[in-house]
Amino acid sequence: MKPPVFEYAAPHSVAEAAGLLAASDGEAKVLAGGQSLMPLLAMRLARPSLLVDLGRIPELDYVREDGGEIAIGAMTTKTSVERSALVRAKQPLFHAATQLIGHPQIRNRGTVGGSMAQADPAAEYPAAALALGATLRIARPGGERSVAAADFFLSALTTALESGEVLTEVRIPKLAPGTGWSVQEVSRRHGDFAIAGTAVTLSVEGGRIAASRIVLFGVAPAPLRVASGEAALAGQRPGPEAWGLAAEKARAAAEEPLSDAHASAEYRRHLAGVLVARALAEAATRAGGKA
């Protein structure tokens, strides 16, 4: 299990990186934390002609408050996010999602941008980004653009990133006061990719559900927003009946889940319902007082 031959470049700026990618033959790949890419190289499933290592661009490593949002540089490690007091206080869902990813040794290297750009269907970060309405900032030769999470994750391992583009920042709105949240998953072992999972937010006003966001992961090629479930919850009283309704919508939304050695499509669909109901219940508790 040894990687195939490739060229390697370690640019010192985003512009230089974008230039290298744009000038390549289309077979170049960005190396962020490498925690997903390196196994693919060892298995020779990835065969880039050139690796563009973003690890020498210090300007991509930060977590800061910026215009009412939390801005996280693409090369920020998961460990840095996990230890960020800002993230923990202002966006606890993202903090909790971080802790579900792999193990400390993986989080020490794995980056926020890497997970978003890898877009593994079972990954926590893309789902969290979608649930929280995050925006992804992308640099390209001569400029930049921003893409909403809803438009960024297109399919399994496929994002809106075009060749020659570099993901530079993830911007996450702070959790609105009084909003409950939960992220839950079923995996075979602690730290494994999820068989199925969900990230939800919920707010309650006057004993009725005012707003909610339900996103599934592990059950579809890309993180899946259950808009029908959100609509069904609107105006309902929080409680098992409402959660059951949302669970049903979640199962329906998970039209064609992945099927593999660990879980059939049917089982994944079932878990989607179970987890949504559990997550909403937890979110409602959090919305009800203690965040």
Next chain:
Amino acid sequence: MSQTTAAGGPSAAARHIRVTVNGVAHEALVEPRTTLADFLRGDLGLGGTHLGCEHGVCGACTVLLEGRTVRGCLMLAVQADGRSLTTIEGLGREGALHPIQQAFVEEHGLQCGFCTPGFVMSVHELLELHPDPSDEEIREHLGGNLCRCTGYKAILRSVRLAARRLREARTSGTMPPERA
């Protein structure tokens, strides 16, 4: 230019890197595809960093990069250019094991010993972060290190003992030697 390294073969562009490993500065030419683990083992002769899976699951190749645990198989040697590393060979000295190693010996925290260097490095980081860890914190931090022999019970005991010894050493100002 063509250069033979751990990867051993022809490459279009071997790279010159400088790393400090266990306190010793090294300069080397490496093929970009050479993994950090293969570089440490093959080029530097530091064989204590073991390869158990080469795809980032087993943790046997765990080393410290600037004090933080990383998987040696999930990094390229070129990514370590300019950085400081500690491997199992950097702990303890002749005739005196590091307290973590000593605790593993005393508590029978190993059997075949193949996963042990990786565990020791992870425990090293754990005890920097949590000098008096709960069992839950130990489990969380060692979840990415697989052991097929011990069933982990003796490893838990070893970590608890190592934590106590290191706390005592800190208090008495007798911290163990390390070459970072």
Next chain:
Amino acid sequence: MSKGIPRSIAELPTSKVRYVGERVPRIEDPMLVSGRAEFIDNAALPGMLHCAILRSPLAHARILRIDTRRTEAHPGVFAVVTGEDARATTAPLATIPDGWGVHCLAVGKVRFVGEPVAAVAATSRYVAEDALELLDVEYEPLPPLVDAFEACQPGAPLLLEDKGTNVVLHRKFTWGDVERAFREAEHSVTEKFRWNRLGANPMETFGVIAQWDPVEGTLTCRGSYQTQGYMALGVSAVLQIPAHKIRMISHPHGGSFGGKGGTRGTCIAAMLSRKAGGRPVKWIEDRMEYLIGGAGQAWDRHYEASLACKRDGTLTGLRVTLLDDLGGTPEGAGAISAAKPLTSFTGCYTIPVAEYDLTLVLTNKLPTGPYRGMGPPPHNWVLEHLVDRAARELGLDPAEIRRRNFIPKDRFPYEIPTGNEYDSGDYAAALDRVLEMSHYRRLREEQAKARAEGRLVGLGLVSTIEPGVFDWNAYAIVGVPMIGVPEGVSISIDLFGKIVAKVGFSLEGQGQYTVAAQVLADYFGVEMGDVRVVPQDSLAAPPHFGPGGSRLGVALTGALLGAAERLKVKLVRAAAHLMRCEPAALELKDGKLQIPGVPGAEMPVAQVAAVMLTRSDLLPPDLEPSPEATYVWTAPGRTPADENGRAKSYLTAANACHLVRVEIDRETGEVKIDGYWIADDCGVRLNPANVEGMIQGGVAQGVGAALLEEYAYDEQGQALTSTFMDYLIPTISDVPQPETAAIVTPSPFTPLGAKGVGEGAMHTTPAAVMCAINDALAPLGLRATETPASPQRLWKLLRTVSPNR
């Protein structure tokens, strides 16, 4: 005078036992915790090349063409071998039963995904893998056969055409009047079981450096060999080199659990070395190779079994039908795993009659091999499940039905229907200890409360035998003709009284070197640090086998003490001559040869040894001036198997009682283990810490078997578990930390009374966890009869009674 090998610790020639029986730290460990052990991938030889192996991507196909030209032309490549080389220069691999072997590189066709097709030796593993990609192989797919039942049918595609069948062996063994037992049974239970493939997965895979000497025609292989001498025989047969021309050097290895066998890797590396003009060739099996093509898959089984009993719970007969899927060939000794359950077929119970209907069949999957426990773990699960079901249907507590059927402690040695003899035991004592430790009654009360709340809480209580000290005769029913497994040790004392023990095996993890140092230090009255254990290669060591079959601790102790007794006789003769007394007047105690009761009439062992080595003029003229001795131990009293496979096979019968508590998440099917208690009796514990390590390690692998580990194949025979992301080794969060207790009934047959325990809890934990799951499911009328009990499997089962969940 010599009284023979000491049968108890008290018989050791010391007034105070300092080491044997104590939790002493292991002498192996400082080197291992420092990362200094020379695992095979840490070794390098001048001029060494690196091998990579091309493996079949198809389960069943004809090889139409292999073009190696581009590979051979690749810079850095020194040799390429294919099936054609194997056909021309090697014999087929040995199999059990004999005569079903294929070549180490596929000739003509491939029979499983992962089968070696060609191999390359190059300047680095990177380059070797580059070169593999340049090999051009054309296959013609054949219909794959992955279902064991289908493989037995007439007209099924054949793996070995000239055999005319895929059924390697079909025999029914009957011990006693089983027909009558079932005819007259007041109650009986029958169940079908599926135990899916799983396997060893030591953290270090297999590795070898083979070096062919083209001048001498000899071969030297350094490798992570569990049993170097045995491997040398297999390699000799394949490469057609006399065994004395093969030197196998076992390096310290990162675990084995039986899963490092197979001669393919060694033979392929040797062929490459020969073709490369004698340059050493290293092959390190990578983890993906191990998972899809290694020696690490075991026990792919379909059972149907019945238990007959009386209304009072007395068990009267056991019937087991096993269809064992061996995969592509019987080269991996998977067949002997099917035979080993004979050693403990009826478990801890006085079941008087039994029947075993055994079919071994080939399919297009990886050949199965040995794994810790070597076959009984699935059998134990089947038996314990049936006992639980009988109890449930008869209204008995699982503890009670077991207690009523235990072999009573005063009936040992006890012969079971299959002819094996259990040495000693007190099964009720172990059970009682577990019930007491766990507050069993309270657990049942808590369970009743949980059930009333609709929660699925279960308790699994099982008692099992761990057959220890393996002997080949256990495998007579699948065609193994041998009796006796030798373990030899040479010990010597130097000028300064320091002791060296030479053994025929390397470090593997069980702490055997420590046990050797404990025994010799107490025997000769020295410190453990005065003893050095030195592994010898296969040609230098006395006859040896090495670790395997829960045997080495006992066998090694026998060999050490046998050699020590022999050496003592020499020392006594020398000392008597020097002290001008009769040899019979001298005794060895506390490291001195002394005349009891005469103060000062003594010589330290070191002094006697020094005189022997430096002053032959002072010795009796006919005394060899050599303070060394060799002894080869085999288990005494083993018998040839009769036509029904009945034999005294394994020497010891350890016993364990496990209780585990689980809760099943009714919605997701996830199982949580939240309580675990063990009482274990493996006789005298030579190093209790080592023993506890064996038991706890077995718990971990047992939990893996029950809940996580499975080699899955699709209907095309594609391996679905090719990485550690899919083959799920238990982590520190998955393994319970049991409360444990030791029961000690010394073996009357072994040195110091110890029993084999190396496979330990692997015999018990899978059954215990599965029984607990079934106990949890019982109120719903459901039974889980397939391993591992994955969340998905349990959810499917639960859905049959509450489809809306």
